Amino acid sequence: MKINYYANFREVSGMLVGVFFLSFLVFFSSCSKENDGSTHFELKDNPSSLTASSQGISEIFTVQSSGTWRVEPLRNEKWIKIEPSEGNGSGTFTVTVDRNTTMEARQSVLTFVVDGKIQNNVLRIEQEARSINNGDDDPYVNLDGLSSLEAPEEGLYGRYVVRSTGDWKVEILEGADWLNIEPKEGRFDTGVTLSVGANATPEVRKATLVFYLNDEQAPGVFEVNQQGMEVVLFEDFNWLNYGNAVFYTTTGERRMDSWSAAELERGWSHYQLDPTGVSSTYARPGFLKLGRTNYGGDILSPKLSAVEGTQNLQVSFKAVPYKTATGAQDVTLLKVGVTGPGTVNVSEFNINNWPDYDLDPNCTEIWKVPETTRTFTITGATADTQIWFLGGAYNLSAGSDWQGVRNVNRIFLDDILVAVKK
Secondary structure (H helix, E strand, O other), rough: OOOOOOOOOOOOOOHHHHHHHHHHHHHHHHHHOOOOOOOOOEEEEOOOEEEEOOOOOOEEEEEOOOOOOEEEEEEOOOEEEEEEEEEEEOEEEEEOOOOOOOOOEEEEEEEEOOEEEEEEEEEEEOOOOOOOOOOOOOOOOOEEEEEEEOOOOOEEEEEEEEEEOOEEEEEEEOOOOOEEOOOEHHHHHHHHEEOOOOOOOOOOOOEEEEEEEOOOOOOOOOEEEEEEOEEEEEEEEOOOOOOOOOOOOOOOOOEEEHHOOOOOOOOOOOOOOOOOOOOOOOEEEOEEEEOOOOOOOEEEEEOOOOOOOOOOEEEEOOOOOOOOOOOOEEEEEEEEEEEEEEEEEHHHHEEEOOOOOOOOOOOHHHOOOOHEEEEEEEEEEEOOOOEEEOOOOOOOOOOOOOOOOOOOOEEEEEEEEEEEOO
């Protein structure tokens, strides 16, 4: 059986109206108010366009920013998907272009807003039309028309489409311990979730997948490559195992001042205690809870002893806000900072990725979605630098300086990764 594993690209032509429109857009952007210097935004390697075959494509773009950014299509195009469409600081987003089943080429434009200000950057999306030669006449199976995938070192959790003319399945030959794709089989075009764990090593690693179409193996293999990073600290808190993974079930959780000696020897401590002098930081099964009613909790990392000299670092972490079983929501402020040398580029985050107890009753899936991970950078860190996290404020009670609408600001925290910023 003949299988076209990938579709061919060809030049998009005959689109004078679209070109004129894009030129007008760029001219308009150049005449708009310039950034006042308070924020920074660019796409890594400065791409200006994405060209897709009629079979579609998915591509990851890396944002380098000092503010809160948002990706906005010029028009609401159903054939383009952006995940996530917003973020804070440096991060990534994935653009997925659906298969074009029409005989006409199409195009769109993505614009970017940072801290409420539109940027001069634009990203043109162009896709060729379906033709007789690249239509549905020949069988094929592929992952969004890609021949391989370069995953960011911090990992990814993205939506893709397996494009197929029949029954398909995928097998992971190498890398199954850090890569997963679900579902692993389907029929015709099927949305899948591809997750890649953070590569907390300096080594490049590779995963290998093979696809099958109608029970026959497609030619070649699909590779996922991931660069390594110079890791300074990685903490998943898997050595803690108290209480329940379900956020609103507090039975069995353990305050830090009651942790075992072996657990305390790992070097995590308090930056300071709340006004009562009692710890408001709790151990859960593999993650932390910061805060209790009237008081915010904090956590202070060990010294970053792996830092050599003075270096700039990138910190990523996962955080989820507290919501009761009946839906009452806490305040969602998480403050971050350092003690010792260094300066952070972001001092607080709005942790508003609310858990959905109906769709995720065991509170496991919320940790996997991209919105759960935040990042910030530290400039000028040394081996004496320590990082702290604080839920809201130490005193949340009435009559304090706290400005929250409620006196509870509980935050769940996990997977703190500190690496040398490239």
